[in-house]
Amino acid sequence: MNVPLLPLAGLFLAVSVSAQAADATAVYSKGGANPAAMACATCHGAEGEGMASAGFPRLAGLSAEYMRKQLADFASGARANPIMQPIAAALSADEADAVTTMLAGKPHPQPDRVDRTALADGPGQTLALRGAWDRNIPECVACHGPSGTGVGDAFPPLAGQSAQYLASQLTAWRQGTRKNDPNDLMGHIARSLTEDEVKAVSVYFAGLTDTGAAK
Ligand code: HEC
Ligand code: HEC
Structure with missing residues (x-):
């Protein structure tokens, strides 16, 4: 009896592995098993590049773990958003795992390196490099x-996200609709910024786009 079971076990393993791999692309471009888990590509772009004009964030190259946390936070309501909350709640854990792992591996912008030693020009760059x-x-x-x-x-990329999306997140923290950051790190920062600073720093990071530089 044991003999015929062995090839079956192998077959089962092969099927479940390929089902997981197939899931990521299917979930991303067609949606999850639950119809409320709408196709991600519609809003986040064919390659996860986002849609800057609509304020839909880039997902390509974000950490899978960070994205899983965001999906869980949307599902629990710790991060409130009328579009993403029902989608995140309808995704199964397997679908969320598969699609975030796939997206983390996608190409993303590699801007020139600008660190704290650079000269800061203007209010956005000054906040970014020096703080207040x-x-x-x-x-x-x-x-x-x-x-x-x-x-x-833990710390998501800001470079190359649209200014509209970055500003919307800072505003969400100021208004208390996003309160999912550890120890209120971002909440404290966002509430300390003026509206002009929110705009300036968002425009600054949105402008750090791909130059083909190595990380
Ligand atoms: C109808 C449009 C739409 C669809 C479809 C959609 N999203 Fe989103 N997504 C958004 C918007 C809008 C936001 C920004 C929400 C906010 O402002 O907090 C977002 C944010 C996110 C974020 C947080 C990114 C970050 O930088 O914190 C993740 C992760 C995400 N979506 C994953 C997905 C996945 C996975 C799918 C497919 C199962 C999906 N989304 C489908 C519109 C959409
Ligand atoms: C002490 C550490 C810390 C500092 C300093 C900090 N951040 Fe953050 N930031 C975080 C963490 C942690 C998150 C992710 C929170 C979560 O888990 O959702 C975040 C997330 C964000 C997001 C959301 C990105 C996304 O993909 O949704 C924006 C926008 C942001 N930060 C802007 C800023 C700006 C602008 C500054 C400087 C004025 C700044 N942060 C300084 C820790 C920090």
Whole structure:
């Protein structure tokens, strides 16, 4: 009896592995098993590049772990958004795992390296590279990395996201509709910025686009 089971077990493994791989692309371009989990590509672009004019963020090259956390936060309501909340709630954990792993591996902008030693020009770049320590605002690159390209699973990239999306997130923290950051790190910062600073720093990071530079 044991003999015929072995090839079956192998077959089962092969099927489940390929089903997982197939899922990511299918979920991304056609949607999840639950119809409320709408196709991501419609809004986030064919290659996860986002849609700047509509304020839909780029997902290509973001950490899978960061994206899974955001999906869980949308599902729980810790991050409120009328579009993403029902989508995140309808995605299964397997679908979320597969699609975020696939997106993390996609090509993303590689801007020139700008770190804290660079000369800061204008209010957006000054905030990004120097902060405003008289108001306890640390420089953004301290956490989001040189050029704001992101650090590890906790600190997402800002470089190359649209100014509209970046400003919408800072505003969400100011208004308390996004409150999913560890220790209120971003909430504190966003509430300390003026509206002009929100605009300036968002425009600054949106302008750090791909120059083909190595990271
Ligand atoms: C109808 C448009 C739409 C569809 C479809 C959609 N999204 Fe989104 N997504 C958005 C918007 C708008 C936001 C920004 C929400 C906000 O302002 O908080 C967003 C944000 C996100 C974020 C957070 C990104 C960040 O930088 O924090 C993730 C992750 C995400 N979406 C994943 C997905 C996945 C996975 C799918 C497919 C299952 C999907 N989205 C389908 C519109 C959409
Ligand atoms: C002390 C560390 C820290 C500093 C300094 C910091 N951030 Fe953040 N930021 C975070 C963390 C952590 C997150 C992700 C929160 C989460 O888990 O959703 C984040 C997320 C963001 C997001 C949302 C990105 C997305 O994909 O949705 C924006 C926009 C942002 N930060 C802008 C800024 C700006 C602008 C500055 C400088 C004025 C700044 N941050 C400084 C820690 C920091």
